[in-house]
Amino acid sequence: MYVLHYSPSTASLVIHWMLIELDQPHELRRVDLAANEHKTAAYLALNPSGVVPTLVIDGAPVCEAAAIALHLADVHAEANLAPPVGTLARARYYQWMFFMANTLQPAYRAWFYPDEPAGAAHAAHAKAQARARIEAAWQQVEAQLAHGGPYLLGEQLTAVDFMTTMLMRWSRNMPTPAHTHPRLGAYAQRMKARPAFREVYRREGLTDWT
Ligand SMILES: N[C@@H](CCC(=O)N[C@@H](CS)C(=O)NCC(=O)O)C(=O)O
Structure with a gap:
């Protein structure tokens, strides 16, 4: 199960978009940047950089938008969003x-x-x-x-x-x-x-x- 910690119109957009594109069920948790929610101890425990996005995958947080995007393309290989490894x-x-x-x-x-x-x-x-x-x-x-x-x-x-x-x-x-x-x-x-x-x-x- 995916849980996306996001804020509208930010670096989390690519992950949110890919989850929809890949038709993957996910829960959204909005992080209020204006209220500094991304600097709370609870959020920093997920994302020590204090930025969005964070994608929690089966309970484990993964950070960095590009890394998450690469991972989603690999795991959902049926969508063919990544060329084969080694080519x-x-x-x-x-x-x-x-x-x-x-x-x-x-x-x-x-x-x-x-x-x-x-x-x-x-x-x-x-x-x-x-x-x-x-x-x-x-x-x-x-x-x-x-x-x-x-x-x-x-x-x-x-x-x-x-x-x-x-x-x-x-x-x-x-x-x-x-x-x-x-x-x-x-x-x-x-x-x-x-x-x-x-x-x-x-x-x-x-x-x-x-
Ligand atoms: N390298 C990070 C950068 C993420 C990033 O800079 N996110 C911005 C929004 S676009 C953010 O959370 N800004 C709040 C802050 O830095 O206080 C990633 O790709 O995930």
């Missing part, structure tokens, strides 16, 4: 998931929490740097889509596409949103047309970037 396609799958988690996510973190890199006094500078890193990263993803598509790794829809779409969404109010790149724009439309995307939006009460 070149699998290497590229790891490559892009790590790119999302190691390059884009930290840059977004600096954009949304600009005090963190070097304190409040340097927030504007941190934000400008984060913006440049995010925009450069999306240019790389746009170039990757030029190699084929319709998905990031080509013909196969994978867990990386769910992660990528969520991260594209995070740029929607930035000066240059990711979807303004032509291939990324078409890709986002393709992913947003999936019934599970509409359903996760409905369940989280989201209305923007439709």
